[in-house]
Amino acid sequence: DVQLTQSPSSLSASIGDRVTITCQASLHIKDSLNWYQMKPGTAPELLISDVSKLKPGLPPRFSGGGYGTHFTLTITSLQAEDIATYYCQHYHSLPLTFGGGTKLEIK
Amino acid sequence: QVHLVQSGADVKKPGSSVRVSCKVSGGPLDDFSFNWVRPAPGQGLEWLGRFLPILGVAYYGPKFQGRVTITGDKATNTVYMDLNSLTSEDTAVYYCAKAERAGYYLDIWGQGTLITVSS
Numbered sequence: 001d002v003q004l005t006q007s008p009s010s011l012s013a014s015i016g017d018r019v020t021i022t023c024q025a026s027l028h029i030k031d032s033l034n035w036y037q038m039k040p041g042t043a044p045e046l047l048i049s050d051v052s053k054l055k056p057g058l059p060p061r062f063s064g065g066g067y068g069t070h071f072t073l074t075i076t077s078l079q080a081e082d083i084a085t086y087y088c089q090h091y092h093s094l095p096l097t098f099g100g101g102t103k104l105e106i107k
Numbered sequence: 108q109v110h111l112v113q114s115g116a117d118v119k120k121p122g123s124s125v126r127v128s129c130k131v132s133g134g135p136l137d138d139f140s141f142n143w144v145r146p147a148p149g150q151g152l153e154w155l156g157r158f159l160p161i162l163g164v165a166y167y168g169p170k171f172q173g174r175v176t177i178t179g180d181k182a183t184n185t186v187y188m189d190l191n192s193l194t195s196e197d198t199a200v201y202y203c204a205k206a207e208r209a210g211y212y213l214d215i216w217g218q219g220t221l222i223t224v225s226s
Contacts, residue, residue, distance in 0.1 A: 001169070006151075034212045036152075043202050043219050044144070044152065049212035087152055091211030095168045096142070098152035 002027050002090050006099035012107045017078045021102045023071040023088035032092040035064055035073045038101075039084045047086075048073065080106060109133035111203055111217035118223045124191040127220045129203035131184045136160035140206045141186045142213055143177060145199040155201075158186060161208060193224045 003026040013019050023033065031051045036044040046055050048064040051071060061076045075082055083106055088099040114128040129141065143155040156167035158177040165177040176189040186203060201220050204213035 032211075036213070038146075038152075043216035044204075044213070045216070046212055046214045049214075055214070089152070089213075094157070094166050096154040096157070096211065098144075098154065100149075100151040 001095055002029060002092055002097055004088050004090055004097055004099035006086075006088060006102050008102060009100060010103040010105065012105045013078050014107045015078055015080060019075040019078050019082075019104065021073045021086055021104075023066075023073070023099050025069045025071070025090060025092075027092065028068045029090050029092035031067055032090050033064075033066070033071050034089045034091065036087045036089065036098075037082075037084045038087065044087065078104075078106075109139070109205055109215050111205060111215055113201075113203060113217040113220045116221040116223070118225060119193050121194055121224055121226055123193055124189060125193060125222050127188045127190075127201050127203075127222065129186040129188070129217050131186065131205070136179050136181050136184055136186065138208060140208055140210070141177070141179070142204045142206060143175075143188045144202045144204055144213070147199070155188065155190075157206075159208070160186075190222075193222075195224050198222065198224045 005024045007022045035048040037047050038044040052064045063074050065072050085101045085103045110132045112130045141158045147153045154168050155171045156177050158165045160179045179186045203217040205215040
């Protein structure tokens with residue numbers, strides 16, 4: 001099974017900061033990676049599919065990159081509404097697995 | 108637009124079973140696949156399994172194999188997740204999530220169902 005390791009597990013940043021979250025896969029998974037945002041008390045929401053495809057309607061300050069085993073989610077200018085926990089998820093093979101999450105807070 | 112509405116919260120005794128439903132509107136079950144996911148404290152999100160209605164087949168996460176069953180009823184456009192041999196560690200919010208039939212990005216989610224396992 002593919003294991004996904006996210007770093008950092010928590011992050012405190014200021015409004016307007018550039019934030020980068022990393023997701024490391026235990027196997028080479030090509031471009032089979034998605035990102036989700038989960039706010040307290042709500043269901044996860046798809047942010048990015050296939051490494052870099054932003055879900056329509058979401059702000060372009062979110063972007064994804066990477067290939068193989070190393071992936072990133074970047075928020076170019078942090079906004080208050082971005083406070084959430086972020087998860088990566090692979091689909092290289094079953095079982096699907098998620099990363100441990102990165103909890104993003106405002107400094 | 109596809110919309111998923113899950114059944115309400117429930118309290119179960121250890122050793123018992125639970126069924127959570129996910130009512131789908133906005134398209135026939137056969138057009139999609141459905142996954143079940145739950146948060147695990149300190150471990151991120153856990154994938155319980157995936158159901159492909161057009162084939163009537165399900166795939167399960169190794170941790171839940173033998174304990175979870177995912178099925179669907181095309182007449183009512185509803186997907187079900189049954190989990191048995193419950194323990195306190197199964198206390199969680201359970202989410203159903205839709206993907207495209209051959210896809211694996213979970214683009215539409217239900218509102219979640221809190222299952223509490225307590226004696």
